[in-house]
Amino acid sequence: MTPLLEVEDLHVSFSTDAGRVQAVRGVSFSLRAGEVLAVVGESGSGKSVTARAIMGLLARNGSVDSGAVRLRGRDLLQASERELRRVRGKDVSMVFQDPMTCLDPTMPVGRQVMEPLRHHTRVSRRAARAAAAELLARVGIAPDRMRQYPHQFSGGQRQRIALAIALVNRPDVVLADEPTTALDVSVQAQILDLLAELRRTTGTAMVLVTHDLGVVASVADHVAVMYAGRIVELGTTREVFYHPQHPYTWGLLGSLPTAQTGRLETVPGSPPDLLDPPPGDAFAPRNAYALPRDLEEAPPFFDVSPTHRAATWLLAPGAPAVEPPADVRARWDRWEEQR
């Protein structure tokens, strides 16, 4: 079975006054129908840029330098703008991290939800309005507010309107960039239920960019962990939570607030300068477990299982065995017990 969406060795950079920002440096993953891939990782690691590149919606100073994005085998990076307009909002749609970037401040929100329906299908105005009202109600926006403008809504209400716009055509793939960050956990649960239903009934697959590891744990099938423009670990959700292999993943899981009071754990140091990324594993300078080789040579992916891989020389044959932090050891023990 060919995957629904396939991203292969994607490289994206931006030109700025100071030089070229290497934002995405070789990202590959694939997604099957009905699957949810969560993408987590450091702020600035290339999650949003990856999603925008898939949609062909990079900022003007950005460009895809190499790679392929295939939807059902067809390379979207080679498609014309006209073809892309047919795909966007219908086959693939995106929920942007900042909802105001995609909401039109001069148009009532109801019309904005109807628009993609009217644009891609031959549905009557009245039917489109009914569908929009129904979907808005599902995301908790009262239909009597359809005539209001985006600035008249709260942060979380705007986010839900943006989501309704992305879902109204029941696309095959939704690229959802932090779609629930402005929602309280009850409304968030309601939205996640809606997405699950869409996935069950329509087979919609989703790339879910989020930093909320609770959301990841509750909805994702697979998790990709990004750092400095690369995926450093990719596995099933249980594999990444209970058998993490890359030290950045360890740091991320270790920064979760626990019942403890006092200072929170952080990952010491700062991310690399993407104008001039280091040659090896970009995380190595902050990584107490790094091997000399991690600093010099970019590690390839090493397979941990058929569904789990990580890019660290710690996994190379013959690498010294290291004892991970205690909280990670506890996760591994749990993983072993359950096998």
Added chain:
Amino acid sequence: MTLLEIAHLRQTYGRGRSQVVAVDDLSLTIAEGETFGLVGESGSGKTTTGRAVVGLHAPVSGSVRYRGRDLAGALRGRAGAAVRREVQMVFQDPYASLDPRMRVRDIVAEGLVIARDRRDLVGRVARTLDAVGLDASFAERYPHELSGGQRQRVGIARALVVDPRFVVLDEPISALDVSVQAQVVNLLADLKRERGLTYLFIAHDLAMVRHVSDRIGVMHRGRLVEVGPAAQVYGDPLHPYTRSLLSAVPLPDPDAERGRTRITYDGSQADGSLVEVSSGRFVRQDRPDI
């Protein structure tokens, strides 16, 4: 000492039939050096409250007092510029709140420039950016050249650089990964300890709110339903909405997530008022049949 006192605040948008009552009869006080966490339903009036508290919207009725004085009066008065500098807000939507034509360094420096406080301007801007995890190269960028979380941190740096006394933080870490969140939260804690800063911390991440807050208020449909010390509100939630909210927190643990149950709460007809059930602990008493 009480720093901020909100009494019977009411805020509405629009008029006539389409009027929205965003905040209704909200009262609370925040002591100097305290962190008050405000959580609740999306659309329940948290941002509206935050904006009233920094004087961006005058109350429709009720009052906001800062250091014992009516806030609007204090902002207009002779020391208005100083008060404006003391009271800062980090906005929920960093994209809309950063001027797209300004470079990061000018955005962060703006408050100092307005206050004619140019001593070591460049150094202070650089140190504040560094404190939120943005190195010197970001100072030259424009907002659209940043990731969502980088933009959010520019908003935090802009509020902190002027050395405020009271900061309203509206979803300040919602776009940050957990490790950078921890870094920002530690920074806020350091400032609180070293300089006695006071915060109104609005957020949806209940674990983080619990971690940073001394006291917590829970909002639903424009009204407070529960107020109390953080540990008590989390450990022993009394209002059904608070219970339903806590039951919906997703746990970062896939196996635990499978067997969870959520409590639902409607409350659209509830109309009780806050009652102090124990010292410092307030719960809205709704009729049990709704």
